[in-house]
Amino acid sequence: LIFAVIPFTLVVIMPTNKLLLDPTRDRASAETRALLKKWGRLHAVRSLLSFLASSIFLIALLRP
Numbered sequence: 630l631i632f633a634v635i636p637f638t639l640v641v642i643m644p645t646n647k648l649l650l651d652p653t654r655d656r657a658s659a660e661t662r663a664l665l666k667k668w669g670r671l672h673a674v675r676s677l678l679s680f681l682a683s684s685i686f687l688i689a690l691l692r693p
Contacts, residue, residue, distance in 0.1 A: 634682075642671045642672070649661070
């Protein structure tokens with residue numbers, strides 16, 4: 630499950646990152662604000678995947 634984070638980041642989050650990091654982008658535009666909100670949701674999914682993977686690992690580690 631933790632390995633799902635890497636392709637998710639590369640395929641889903643990176644295009645949004647590239648748009649946000651474009652030096653010609655108007656930082657105050659509504660489009661930029663929408664991209665930041667989208668990035669926040671995508672990052673939450675990535676964080677949840679990492680949390681779930683870590684939880685599963687911890688549970689497996691603590692099982693007798």
